[in-house]
Amino acid sequence: MTSSKTIVLRSSDGATFEVDEAVALHSLMIKHRIETGGADSTTIDVPEVTGNTLSKVIEYCKKHVEAPNSDDLKSFDTDFVKVDQAVLCHLAKASYYMNIKGLLDLSSKTIADMFKGKTVEQIRETFHIKNDFTPEEEEELRKENSWNLFV
């Protein structure tokens, strides 16, 4: 009985994670590395992602590869993104670098939902965005956008 092949993923801070090849292939970036890397590619470096984030990403991939048709996949996804903003942002970046469409869509949509219904000030506060417009520039913007009631 053959055991399925495992791949080791190494994060930016040196943490290593052993995963089934099938799970690792959920990341198209890893799939590409394996396919072009030659026979000896059992350890793959993922320098753009820290260990904490990588372990979460692997959790996502595992669930989606091992039980793609399960009824609780939706609720898994919903719960998966109930995390701190920082973690969510790390997940978005990681899914982009690792080319995992499902996770990128999920995290992007969650972030987009955080913008909904907030005023400009509230958005700045939520995401710690610094308003770097000068008062004159801001006045200019307000004038430009005065024809709509959106701002």
Add this chain to the structure above:
Amino acid sequence: MLAPSFAGFEAYFVDGCVRDLLLNTTPKDFDVITTADLDQASEFGDMDRISQFPDFIVHHILSFCNTLDGPPAELVRMSVLSKTWFKLTASFPILEFDIRNFESRTSFFKYVEYTISRFCHENLTAHKLKLVATLCEPAELDIVNRCLDLVLRKGVKALEIHITNSSDVPASAVPKYCLPNTLLSASMLESLVIRGCELPSSYMVGVVKFKYLIQLALIDVQIDDEVIKCVTTSCPLLQELYIARCHGFKRFCIYGHQHLQRVGVYYHTPVEKIDIEAPNLCYLMVVDTNYIGAPRINVSSCKKLTTVFYFGRPLPNSNGFTDFLSKFPFIENLVLYTGYRCNNLNWSSHSLRTLVLHINCDFKEMEFNTPNLALFIYARNYNVLRPEVDKHWYLGGKCWPPVRDLTHMKGCMQCYPDGHIDVLWFQKLRLFLDKKNGFKVLNLYINSIYSQKLTDLEKLKAIDLPPYELEHVELQLDAFPFEESMAFVDAVLCCCRPRSLTLRLSSPVTDVEEQSNIVKFTFEKLLEQEDQSHTNIQIVGPSSSHAQKHLMELKSLSMILPREGETTSFIKEEVVQEEADA
């Protein structure tokens, strides 16, 4: 200030305690930070991360912010967050404008101009431009022309233009919108939808000369036969072609197209013929919305054409139904909507697996020779199925019925009768089932709008046929008072003897006692059909703990459209009795 450390990290005293120590006063508390914390802080602390994202991710987030039914308030708000965000929103390559989402025409056109000029300032290629607008005055026309020009010059991948004249305006005030020549320069176009605009005849054919085009939809546009013929040579990669309410063409002919997969022809002026030679064509939709008459159809070389949707009058007389089916030798799924009355419906096809029929024809006129038919949906009430159909399909929408999910079904018949259901109807149903068409599951959805009280049940019982054996019956009765529901249950159980029955009642009045009466009644009727000493009937009510499991099993037997109302299921089980010793 260095503090004791361990585990390989260094620790420092920080904050107020350092100050106090330096001032030789006693610190109130000690704050410590370690190099471990520093890493943690940068990984998990509060900072502006989103502004640092690669543009791609920000744009991806913005694409989820587009509201479908309101003005793009979020996008505008985000543009004033900071200078970085001003630039990020300006370079967002998906430009969608729909005048229906705006309350004022002025703000719509100002928004279009503002957004497009900011975008073009970034000197980028747009991914998608969607412009849905009506025109009231020349100034608006100017804005549209200018903006379209700006975007098209830089190239765009997906273009959707829907511009009509406002109905409040006389036709003479503003000329019908004519697409600019710059459209032809968008050579990288992959998806093109044009609605309501005018194509100048000088380059009418040019509208299909986009060699990377994958999807093309022309709606309410004047075209001619040449345009369609040109599709093969000019758009070799085309996969979906949809022509709706376009006048000016009489023949829809496409020969030798390798990539075409889905075609829709929706016409309101006579079409002589539809002739398609496309080895990968798998979906064909023909809609003759005014019942003008059927074109000559030749698609016999399309070996993958398994799904056909036809709305109209396929043939002048009903004898031609076999002819109709034979036009599609590889057909597996047929949806046929035809309003006219016919007799003698003879369906003969080995490949047919699902059939959705909306036709004015009695059961006794129907004859099926379709050994592989897994699902037969019969409705005379178009409105029942319409919402499913309308959610439709062009340019990537799902086609209906969801044929891929139905592969597990065998011999399921779903009936949405309208018109008066009486005992005679049930008699015809019984005779129809008897024709050995191979149905194992029957779903009946009866609505009281169309039916009245069932009377004369004795006539039904007088038929000299035992109830037809079925695996499962689902009966849904909408808005009937409970006593009348019992008559229907009785009638159904005269016709069939199912191994399991699911009852779904949605009635305006929910009286627990009446409900339990009907459950009891159904239980007794079912038991009457079997050998009482050897049969047990399990009742699975909506609140039963076994409900989930059983419902899942029963679900697999039929395709259920989402329905309201709680179900009660009755499952017959054989009880093996132990033989008493002699």
